[in-house]
Amino acid sequence: MKFTDGYWQLRPGVSVLRPRVVESVEVEERGFTVYAPTGAINGRGDTLNRPVVTVRFFSPAAGVVGVTIGHHAGGLPREPRFGLHTGTDHPVTVDVTGLTASLTTGGLTVRVRLVDAWQVDFLRGDEVVTSSTERSVGVVTDGQGRAFVHDRLALGVGETIYGLGERFGTYVKNGQVVDVWNADGGTASEQAYKNVPFYLSSAGYGLFVDHPEHVSFEVGSEVVSQTQFSVAGQSLTYHVIDGPTGKDVLRRYTALTGRPARVPAWSYGLWLSTSFTTSYDEKTVTEFIDGMAERDLPLSVFHFDCFWMRQFHWVDFIWDPQTFPDPAGMLRRLHERGLKVCVWINPYIAQRSYLFEEGRQAGYLVRNPDGSVWQWDKWQAGMALVDFTNPDAVDWYAGKLKALLDMGVDCFKTDFGERIPTDVVWHDGADPQRMHNYYSYLYNRAVFELLERERGEGEAVLFARSATAGGQQFPVHWGGDCESTFVAMAESLRGGLSLAASGFGYWSHDIGGFEGTPDPAVFKRWIAFGLLSSHSRLHGSGSYRVPWAYDAEAVDVLRHFTRLKLALMPYLAAVAEQAHTEGLPMMRPMILEFPDDPAVAHLDRQYLLGPDVLVAPVMRADGRVTYYLPAGTWTNLLSGQRLTGPGWVTEEHDFFGVPVLARPGAVLPFGTVSDRPDYPWADGVRLRLYAPTEGQRTRVRVPAPDGGPGAEFEVTYDGQVAGVSLISGESSGYTCEVVKAEGQ
Structure with a gap:
């Protein structure tokens, strides 16, 4: 949100209070608070009718400095809040002199100038990484009497900003206005399904605004030399996260907000969908699966999209009896073919669903201020919304899903969760503004935790569309509704890279695009992209995505890249383990x-x-x-x-x-199985050296698909011969080779 008219003037009706000088400092056990009047204090009379900005500095985790800027502190507590993993077991040093007050945690120091104009520097050693300067902090009242608080951090020469969720526009965020507000806007607009109030800087730090409600970022777009972030209300809390590398920042950020769970080995295989509005029944499904098998196309998961349920009944979790008269038998038959099954769900309850009246009577649906059930006709007629702030509603919703798991369903596509109203009343009294983005977290957590309870840790997986900070704990996420064009393919990748820079470890997209029918060239090019992503799904809107619907070559291309991915599973599994244990994404922007x-x-x-x-x-x-x-x-x-x-x-x-x-010097482990992803990755593994250097010694860990210890190898190269030894774990056999250049 912009408050200024150019650099010097304010917009009509806007007034701003800024800290001018530090009047005093109060030292706490692990931090300090400064009191900064909005004008010079030359005598006692200057303290009258003089607003004071209160700024607290603290450290919620090692290498992380928290800042809370406040004006009036008498407001009621606002919920929900992000569930951060904070602690007090890391060293924090506070030092106050006559000139500065500072706090140091890990390699990061915040230093506040106590004399002259307002200045806050964030340093790594003696190097200033970024700063909040004399015009950076503002307590704003606009022409409508609304209050806001903002701060601005300096941008250095050539500094670039990334992240802020899955955003499909320009990958580098400099010059952009970014509103952190979940919306169902497709991939071709400035809106985003997954908004995260976190950015990653090329200067080696991260910035996390600790507010689940609407956060507005002006990334060099209001003041060209600064990134501004603002929220409505009387206070603003943010965290500066140290690097020095981008990967170090993501490690610390995901330690604070939560790291991605492990997902099952079978989820890395190829997923095939019925598509959205196509006509299908068990015969159609069987023909698709038979067609894949007949063409030697490895398939791991079959997904049933919306119309597995009756029209106008979404969601009631009841299979349409006209198209699926024997769902339990069908699921059993799919399992007998070695397939896992995913079904589409969302958190909306149509008025025609039997769950509407059940939920209404029990108080499980979000309500209007007058106590009536909130409804509208978008998406589904008379649609209501499950209130996930009510623990009983969570249990009720999860119980309906458990019945599907008991029937044989393996996982869920948790669609939607973005169109959340702000004029409603929540069971726990949550602030509706804060719940708009945070709803996606509660929704996906409810489903993911059910899967963990029923299927076991490491066996839960979603295909989720909406998210906010912390949502990375409940993978996998996919890119949403894109067109079936090369342009949409590029915008989808930009979204995935932005999400990766926002702490999300896994990501997928609809191979061939969602809207429309891709021409064969788009479909075949997208296949390679899709199979070289963390998760791979064939899905569309009004047309099927089986490859023989395009041309004969598409079948061969799909087989080719599916087998490549399955052969790479020993490598991909190790990368996935990094996502789980360190918070590093599987698909990484080059800058990382x-x-x-x-x-x-x-x-x-x-x-x-x-x-x-x-x-x-x-x-x-x-x-x-x-x-x-x-x-x-x-x-x-x-x-x-x-x-x-x-x-x-x-x-x-x-x-x-x-x-x-x-990469030069890489040692990539290749598996010997090319028809499924969940095989013993270390057995018969082939360790291949690419452009090694003389004297190179590399350790390679290959996980086990069941979450066991796996195996670790040491590979050496003496300039002519490569050698390998098993350091730990078990392997039924392994080989090692130097990959020669083409023609050698």
Whole structure:
């Protein structure tokens, strides 16, 4: 939100209070509070009719500095709040001199100037990382009498900002206005399903605004040299998170807000959907699955989208008896074929659903201020909303899902959760503004925790669309409704990279796009992108996504890239373990792995799949692609071609090719199974060295699909011969080889 008219003036009706000087400091056990009048205090008379801004500095976790800026403190507590993992067992040093007050935690220090004009510096050692300066803090009243609080942190020369959730516009956020407010806006607008009030800076720090309600960011867009963030009300709390690298920031941020859970090994295989508004029944489903098997296309999960239920009844969790007369038998037959089953759900209850009256009488539905049930006709006629702030409503909703699990369903696509009203009353008295974004957290948590209880830890997985901070704990998330074009393919990737920079470890998208029917070229190019993502799903809106509906070559392309992904499972499993234990995304923006290479700052059409595999999806029908290689010798996994960076490369690929390159010196473990993802990854593993250096010694861990200890290998290279030894764990056999360049 903008409050100024240019740099010097305020917008009509706007008034701002700013801290001018520090009057006093109160030292606490693990922090301090400064009292900053909004004008100079030269005598006692200057204290009269003089507002004071109160700013508290504290440390909720090692390497994290918290800041709370307040004006009037008499307001009622506002819920919900993000459930942060804070502690007091990390060292915190507070030092107050005549000139400054400072707090140090880990390698990060906040230093407040106590004399002259307001100045707050955040330092790593002696280096100032960012600052809040004399015009940065504002307690605002607008022309309608509404109150806001903002702060601004300085942007350095060349500093770039990333994240703020899954955003589909320009990947670098500099120059943008970003409103953190969940919306069902598709992937072709400035709106987003997954809004996260966190950004990652190329300067090696992160900024998390600890407010689940609407947060407005002006990233160099109101004051070009600063990033402003503001919330409505009388106080603002934010956390500056230290690096020094982007990966270090994400480790600390996800330790604070929660790390992604492990997901089952089978979820990494190919998912096939009925699509949305298509006509289907068990015969259709069987024909799809038979068609995949007949064409030797490995399939792991079959997904039933909305119309597994009767029209106008969403959601009642009852299979449509006309199209699925024997759902339990059908699910059993699908399991006998080695498939897992996913079904579509949402948190909305149509008036025609039997659950509407049941929920209304029990008080499980969100209500208007007069006590009536909140309803509208968007999406479903007379639709109501489950109140997940009511523990009994959570149990009621979960109980309906448990019946599906008992029938044989394995997981859920938790769609929607963005269109949450703000003029309603919640069971626990929650602030409706704060609940708008936070609802997605409660909704997905309720379903994920049910799956963990019923299926066991490590066996729960969702396909979720909406999220906010902390939602990364309940994977997987997918990109939402995109068009079936190359342009939409690019915007989807930008969204995934922004979400990765926001602490989300896993991400997927609809192969071929959702809206419309992709032409064969779009579909085939998207297949490579989809199978080189953490999770891979064929899904559309009004048309099927089985490959033979496009052309015969699409079948071969899908087989080719599905088998590549399954062979990479020993590597991908280790990358997924990093997502769970460290909070590092599986699909990584280039800036995370190459922070010192200025050429990667704006790259949004390529990414790292884990630390060692570079992917540049082809987004043209003619196969032409241009991408950037950092320094070193890179090797294409498919062709064996070696390319040397740094520099730009332009290539043309047929539908079976894509730039997918091993990092210089990488040791990639390949599995020996190519028809399913959940096999013993360490058995028969092939350890391949790419452009190794003499004397290289690398340890490679291969997890076990059941969550066991797995195996760890040590690979050496003496300049001519590669050697490998099993350090720990078990493996029925393993080999090691140096991958030669094309033609050798």
